[in-house]
Amino acid sequence: MLRKAFAFSTLLVLTGHAQDEGDRLDTKFEVFRDRNDVTAVSPIFLLTKGIGGNTTVDWEGQVDVVTGASRELGTQGSGQYGKLTTASNILDGVSGASQAGPWEPRVGSRVGLGWDDKGRAFSGSFYASRERDYQSLSPAVGGSWDFGERNTTVSWGGSWFFDKEFPYGAWALLGGGDKRVQSYNLGLSQILTPLLLVGINGTFTRTTGYIGHPYNPVTTLDSGLVAENLPRKKDAADLDGQILQGFHIGPNLGSIGVEYRGYEDSWDLKSHTVTIKWSQHLSDATILRFQGRWYRQWGAAFVQSQYLGDETYRTADIRYYPFTSYLLGAKAVSEFPDSWAGWLPRRWDISYDHLWRNTQGNILLYQLYPTSAWYMQGTARVGLSWDI
Amino acid sequence: MNTRKIVRTVLGLAFVAASMLPSGCAMVHQKDREFLADPVMNRAPDKLEGSLDGDNFPRREGSTGGSSGAGGGCGC
Numbered sequence: 001m002l003r004k005a006f007a008f009s010t011l012l013v014l015t016g017h018a019q020d021e022g023d024r025l026d027t028k029f030e031v032f033r034d035r036n037d038v039t040a041v042s043p044i045f046l047l048t049k050g051i052g053g054n055t056t057v058d059w060e061g062q063v064d065v066v067t068g069a070s071r072e073l074g075t076q077g078s079g080q081y082g083k084l085t086t087a088s089n090i091l092d093g094v095s096g097a098s099q100a101g102p103w104e105p106r107v108g109s110r111v112g113l114g115w116d117d118k119g120r121a122f123s124g125s126f127y128a129s130r131e132r133d134y135q136s137l138s139p140a141v142g143g144s145w146d147f148g149e150r151n152t153t154v155s156w157g158g159s160w161f162f163d164k165e166f167p168y169g170a171w172a173l174l175g176g177g178d179k180r181v182q183s184y185n186l187g188l189s190q191i192l193t194p195l196l197l198v199g200i201n202g203t204f205t206r207t208t209g210y211i212g213h214p215y216n217p218v219t220t221l222d223s224g225l226v227a228e229n230l231p232r233k234k235d236a237a238d239l240d241g242q243i244l245q246g247f248h249i250g251p252n253l254g255s256i257g258v259e260y261r262g263y264e265d266s267w268d269l270k271s272h273t274v275t276i277k278w279s280q281h282l283s284d285a286t287i288l289r290f291q292g293r294w295y296r297q298w299g300a301a302f303v304q305s306q307y308l309g310d311e312t313y314r315t316a317d318i319r320y321y322p323f324t325s326y327l328l329g330a331k332a333v334s335e336f337p338d339s340w341a342g343w344l345p346r347r348w349d350i351s352y353d354h355l356w357r358n359t360q361g362n363i364l365l366y367q368l369y370p371t372s373a374w375y376m377q378g379t380a381r382v383g384l385s386w387d388i
Numbered sequence: 389m390n391t392r393k394i395v396r397t398v399l400g401l402a403f404v405a406a407s408m409l410p411s412g413c414a415m416v417h418q419k420d421r422e423f424l425a426d427p428v429m430n431r432a433p434d435k436l437e438g439s440l441d442g443d444n445f446p447r448r449e450g451s452t453g454g455s456s457g458a459g460g461g462c463g464c
Contacts, residue, residue, distance in 0.1 A: 028436045032448065042444060044436050060439060108443065129443075149415050194420045197429065238453065244431050246423050255428045263453030271453035279428035287428055295454050318450045325449055333427070349434075355449060377448060383436065 023049045025386040032066075034377035035369045040066035049388075054117040062129075064106040106131035119146030133171075136163045155187040155201075167214050174227040175214030181207045195246035195255075205236045216316040220309040228315045236265035254280035268301035269320060286334040291353075293327040318359070329353035347385040354378050 025047050032040040044062040051057055108129030115122050120143075127138040142157035161181035166172070182205070189199035211234060217225040244257040261273040277291040300320040302313040331351035336344065355377050361369040369375070416424075423429060433441065446454055 026434070026436050028440065030440055030444070032444070034448070040444070042440060044440060046436055046439075060436075062439065062443065064444065149417065151415055191416045191421075191424065194416055194423055197424070197431070236453070242431055244429060246429055253423055253426055253428055257431045259431070265453070269452050271451070273454060277431070281426075281428060295449070295451065297451055297453060319452050323450070325451070325454075351437075357449065381437070381440070383434075
């Protein structure tokens with residue numbers, strides 16, 4: 001979610017100039033499916049409108065309906081919601097979180113105000129989301145400043161999350177409470193040639209309060225179950241460097257972008273991410289984009305494969321364990337004929353991303369695929385945009 | 389890695405970047421930026437793509453540091 005707060009400033013960092021936008025309505029419909037039979041559908045819209053001068057307002061709304069949030073962990077035998085195949089008490093496919101019904105909805109909305117004039121830009125927004133056992137409220141601000149004939153852009157942003165988790169049923173005995181997140185970023189981008197951009201962005205994030213959730217009780221060596229216990233504070237830093245080179249294939253412009261992201265936090269969890277994207281015009285209106293992403297994570301200092309139950313900190317949450325993942329994706333963007341007008345959309349896009357995670361099947365941990373296979377997931381999106 | 393070290397690292401790298409990037413770079417004038425304004429030269433995803441990635445991708449991947457800002461949501 002913090003990415004949402006930084007999207008505006010990041011956009012400015014990477015392009016080195018403000019984006020011209022008219023009044024428009026953008027929509028997307030996302031369908032997700034993974035190898036544990038978790039399914040999610042997520043419609044989302046964004047309404048953007050100028051209100052005079054150099055000021056715009058926007059309103060975003062999203063619904064996320066899921067049969068599980070995404071990771072599969074060992075809660076078997078917890079005696080609470082520990083039966084994956086019981087339709088009325090399905091465990092989260094990946095996180096091990098629980099849900100009381102076959103579908104769990106989350107709704108979120110953001111309103112934003114932006115101002116942009118002659119290389120100076122400021123934005124502010126407020127975001128709120130709610131699901132059955134979690135609530136998040138987040139104000140955010142950001143801005144950017146172009147100088148050096150607008151070849152150089154400095155951007156900054158800050159966001160604050162006031163979250164609360166309130167587990168239901170027996171889970172409430174194991175955890176819950178307030179969580180606060182504050183995050184600050186500073187970015188710099190530089191236009192080097194008419195076809196070459198570079199940028200760097202650093203972010204510091206502090207999280208305090210109840211971090212994690214109670215739905216993954218730790219299984220001890222004697223097969224007992226004890227509650228997860230995580231530190232109540234985490235500081236994290238990440239650094240992101242990007243380079244984007246444009247080129248022509250015949251008359252058509254294309255670009256190759258390479259991005260590296262390094263992350264480290266005070267729990268000694270580290271990760272590296274490398275993403276490569278190739279975007280290519282097929283015509284003036286049609287663009288294809290292909291992307292590949294490699295991710296490697298080293299686990300937090302206190303994670304173990306087995307616990308005695310008397311450790312100060314312990315977790316079974318897969319998010320804090322080491323793994324590697326790979327992603328390949330493709331996207332097409334184009335426009336409808338100019339003759340389309342009125343209520344008809346002007347632009348469309350379609351995409352698909354496929355991810356592999358080196359987590360092998362294990363029926364005892366609810367990984368419902370062969371032990372010789374890796375976890376996989378696919379995400380498809382279709383978007384339509386209107387000028388209004 | 390303690391907090392002081394994290395802050396020092398971020399500030400140090402930001403200083404190095406701020407020192408190096410603008411220096412010695414030839415200016416690209418406004419009239420030469422036709423290609424830079426093209427969508428293929430925009431590395432950021434479109435806004436809705438960014439929102440969906442930020443809200444949904446980290447918890448689905450099961451990662452902590454895999455995308456900008458690992459916080460703010462539960463996904464449970």
